Structure formats: C-alpha cells, structure tokens
Amino acid sequence: MDGAENYGTDLNIRRYPQWVVATAGGVLIGLLLLRRRTLPGVRWYRVVYWLAYRLGLTVWQRRTPPAELVALVEGPSAPPPGHALDLGCGTGTDTIYLATHGWKVTAIDMVPKALASARRNASAAGVAPRFIEGDVTRLRDFGVGDGYTLVVDFGCFHTLPEDRRLAYVSSVSQAAGPRATLLLYGFSRPPKAAPMHAGVTVDEVRHRFSQDGWELVSAERASAATLGIGVRRADERFELSVFQLERLSS
Numbered sequence: 001m002d003g004a005e006n007y008g009t010d011l012n013i014r015r016y017p018q019w020v021v022a023t024a025g026g027v028l029i030g031l032l033l034l035r036r037r038t039l040p041g042v043r044w045y046r047v048v049y050w051l052a053y054r055l056g057l058t059v060w061q062r063r064t065p066p067a068e069l070v071a072l073v074e075g076p077s078a079p080p081p082g083h084a085l086d087l088g089c090g091t092g093t094d095t096i097y098l099a100t101h102g103w104k105v106t107a108i109d110m111v112p113k114a115l116a117s118a119r120r121n122a123s124a125a126g127v128a129p130r131f132i133e134g135d136v137t138r139l140r141d142f143g144v145g146d147g148y149t150l151v152v153d154f155g156c157f158h159t160l161p162e163d164r165r166l167a168y169v170s171s172v173s174q175a176a177g178p179r180a181t182l183l184l185y186g187f188s189r190p191p192k193a194a195p196m197h198a199g200v201t202v203d204e205v206r207h208r209f210s211q212d213g214w215e216l217v218s219a220e221r222a223s224a225a226t227l228g229i230g231v232r233r234a235d236e237r238f239e240l241s242v243f244q245l246e247r248l249s250s
C-alpha cells in the first residue's frame, strides 16, 4: 500500500473552544450517570454515537486502514477481490480502502452524519460503495444481502449492549458466505468511564461465534500507532485486539 494515501479526508473532528468541550463533557458524564437506568426505548449507545458525530467528538477516526486489513487485501495470500461488508463503517475509511482495491463494498452505520461524511469521502476517492443506514444486528431487515467473502468491523461490536450481541452474530453469519473472513477489532480492556457497555474478550469471541459456524483463526493485540486515532496510546491503554475468524459453513 502507498503509505501516503489516505481514505478519509472528511474526518469531521473539530477543534472546539474550552467551554464547548466542557459542556459536551458534561453531557457525556450525564449519560454516564444515567446509563444504568433503563428508560423505555432508549439505547444509550445510540445516543452517545449520535452525539459524538454531531459534536465532532469522534476520537476513533483515522485516515488509513489497519495493518491487518492491508495484509489481508494486499499480502502474498490475498484473495481476489470479492464482496465485502463494513459493519459500523463510520466515515468510511476501511470501506473506501477496500473499494479502491477492487472490492464491491456494502457499508452500514446507524448514524446519518457519519454516512454523509463517508459518502463525501468515497466520492472524493472516486469510488461508489453501497452505503446503508441501518442496524448491524438486523442486517437482513436493511437489505444487506448475503454471500460476503470479507467482513470488517472496526469498533462496532465492542460497544453493542450485551443483549444485542447474539443478534449481531446471527445477523453477520447470515450475511457471510462460506469460508468468509471476519476481521473484528475491539478493546479488550475498555475505558472504565466509557458512557456505554464496551469491550470484547477472546473467550467471548470464540464462544459466541463458534456457536454459529465460525472458527477463531487468530486473536492478537493490534497497534494503532500508525492509524492516527485521536486518543493517545488508546491501543495500549485499552488493549486494542484484532480477531480473525473464518466461516466454516453458511
């Protein structure tokens, strides 16, 4: 890969005056305090993501794809480009990277503002992936389709509430074709102050996915050093892990 390339120029991260940051922080702390209360119909993680994109507090954004994805797509045993699915695509960095490397990509996210940035980034890069506004735990309802040979999730599964994780696994399993590869990134030791349930462990990945016909091929610590994520040393502090899984049966 050409290291100078970037796949997400419309990063949407803003520099705010102190008072704006303090107010936004107050709102997030308020959410943190409220998060254990159940209000009918309110999903805090949805509110948090919506607010984060609205306020430009999207610290996870980056311009380049992670090394493991690049190795998979451009390495010596790279498969021919096929159909790829980007789950929780955000502003589309990985989607656009895949599309520029010949993959037919479908990308889904629940936040319209993220998708608007992703569309602008894709258009600037001269590619036209299919973007869908929807819920990764209900892919079929949003017409995502099936037969995907590569599925990527950078930071989506690990903030899903406990009671949506089973639905995510069966939804993704329906969309994946036989022998599909899933590359899943998440924090193994998430920030304690995260305003929503977060984190994913090797045991959880192995257990949940093996029940739906996936084999855990590898589980490793990932390095975000070159990714330009907005939280310093986030990968070390929160133990960013990358799980590679292979679908054994469809």
Ligand SMILES: C[S@@+](CC[C@H](N)C(=O)[O-])C[C@H]1O[C@@H](n2cnc3c(N)ncnc32)[C@H](O)[C@@H]1O
Pocket (backbone or CB within 6 Å): 049, 060, 061, 062, 087, 088, 089, 090, 091, 092, 093, 108, 109, 110, 111, 114, 134, 135, 136, 137, 153, 154, 155, 156, 159, 160
């Ligand atoms: C940490 S961000 C990562 C975004 C992107 N993958 C990246 O690396 O820049 C997680 C993304 O997942 C999306 N997301 C979380 N839960 C979702 C759900 N149930 N359905 C669709 N998108 C979801 C959020 O809106 C957010 O854009």
